[in-house]
Amino acid sequence: MGTFFDSFPSPDPLPPPRPLLPWQGPAELTFGGFVPLRAVLVDTESVLVVVDRLLAHPTGLEFTVLVARRHASDDLADPLDWGQHRGNGGLDPPAEVLRLGIAYVDGRKASSLARPPHWEEENPKDPVLVMRSGHGSRGRWEKQYWLWPLPPEGPTGFVVHWPAEGVDEWRVDVDGAAIHAAADQALALGDG
Amino acid sequence: MGFFDAPAPSPPPLPPLPPPWLFPPDNVLGAFVPLRTVLIRSSSLLVVAERFVAYPTGFEFTVRVQAREAMITEPMAADAPPPTTGEPDGGAFRVGVVLPDGSRASSQSRPALEDEPNAPVVSAYRGGGDGNERHQRCWVWPLPSDGPVRLVVEWPAARVKETWGELDGAAIHTAAERSELLWER
Numbered sequence: 001m002g003t004f005f006d007s008f009p010s011p012d013p014l015p016p017p018r019p020l021l022p023w024q025g026p027a028e029l030t031f032g033g034f035v036p037l038r039a040v041l042v043d044t045e046s047v048l049v050v051v052d053r054l055l056a057h058p059t060g061l062e063f064t065v066l067v068a069r070r071h072a073s074d075d076l077a078d079p080l081d082w083g084q085h086r087g088n089g090g091l092d093p094p095a096e097v098l099r100l101g102i103a104y105v106d107g108r109k110a111s112s113l114a115r116p117p118h119w120e121e122e123n124p125k126d127p128v129l130v131m132r133s134g135h136g137s138r139g140r141w142e143k144q145y146w147l148w149p150l151p152p153e154g155p156t157g158f159v160v161h162w163p164a165e166g167v168d169e170w171r172v173d174v175d176g177a178a179i180h181a182a183a184d185q186a187l188a189l190g191d192g
Numbered sequence: 193m194g195f196f197d198a199p200a201p202s203p204p205p206l207p208p209l210p211p212p213w214l215f216p217p218d219n220v221l222g223a224f225v226p227l228r229t230v231l232i233r234s235s236s237l238l239v240v241a242e243r244f245v246a247y248p249t250g251f252e253f254t255v256r257v258q259a260r261e262a263m264i265t266e267p268m269a270a271d272a273p274p275p276t277t278g279e280p281d282g283g284a285f286r287v288g289v290v291l292p293d294g295s296r297a298s299s300q301s302r303p304a305l306e307d308e309p310n311a312p313v314v315s316a317y318r319g320g321g322d323g324n325e326r327h328q329r330c331w332v333w334p335l336p337s338d339g340p341v342r343l344v345v346e347w348p349a350a351r352v353k354e355t356w357g358e359l360d361g362a363a364i365h366t367a368a369e370r371s372e373l374l375w376e377r
Contacts, residue, residue, distance in 0.1 A: 048221065
């Protein structure tokens with residue numbers, strides 16, 4: 001019979017997780033509507049950057065950024081990971097960092113370089129673009145982003161700038177009406 | 193020449209590519225398939241197959257599990273190697289498919305690493321989650337023919353009994369034609 005470890009009381013059950021604030025991600029038990037759009041941001045001889053797999057919610061937009069080198073590669077440096085540099089105290093992003101931004105039709109902007117709001121901030125003043133998950137290696141990366149709030153109807157611009165790849169600032173507009181139509185098809189299963 | 197100014201080492205050779213029956217090809221950009229199948233929707237649990245991406249050699253998707261009332265305390269455990277005996281491994285998540293031609297595959301099976309299997313393969317290869325959510329990425333090889341694909345999941349540790357769903361195989365098959373070759377192997 002054990003003695004040492006058995007002498008500690010069993011921990012209390014964990015409290016239920018706090019629901020995400022709207023700018024942090026989709027509401028639980030909701031599934032975005034499919035947006036039939038795909039935006040090629042960069043297509044050079046060496047690399048492809050595509051915005052794909054758009055899922056629209058009433059509160060925001062999920063999408064995936066695919067970065068793929070056009071050759072067999074053992075490159076492990078993540079071009080979308082700016083977080084590891086940002087903590088170093090106001091440094092400009094290195095040229096190797098792929099800058100990603102969203103231009104709303106009403107002039108508001110969101111950027112992958114912006115510092116996200118404090119975790120408990122309920123109503124950020126500006127739109128927020130956060131990377132929620134992702135993976136990659138060997139010249140291929142897939143990153144899932146959440147954009148809050150849902151852009152208004154009208155052209156929505158995806159903006160990219162990637163100095164190390166010789167990609168100057170470039171913008172591709174997608175149809176905000178298609179995003180809104182898809183948001184109307186979002187599923188909320190929480191009440192089932 | 194300074195002490196640290198040694199000639200740059202030559203880059204190491206690229207590691208061998210994994211066999212196509214185990215993972216999506218890394219030289220192809222897959223095509224998103226607008227599919228979603230709700231497998232379980234109960235008062236305590238939601239299980240959905242979604243985020244389908246089609247390739248010429250197969251398709252990948254995510255099984256997402258979300259608990260409403262009860263916290264999930266068990267990992268899906270599909271990151272662990274499948275048991276060599278084929279015996280159930282203590283309540284771990286399992287996924288299987290039946291392709292339009294009737295051939296079947298289960299994540300319990302351990303596919304060969306060197307010899308191309310003579311039966312389909314489904315592998316659960318990347319997962320995660322926290323709180324009351326778990327997700328597991330799955331890969332099915334080969335690309336099914338144009339017809340219905342049956343999907344089955346079971347997760348004893350989360351009291352998920354064997355549950356079946358059906359996928360639009362034609363949508364997967366058609367989407368694969370939109371995938372893009374990045375470079376030749």
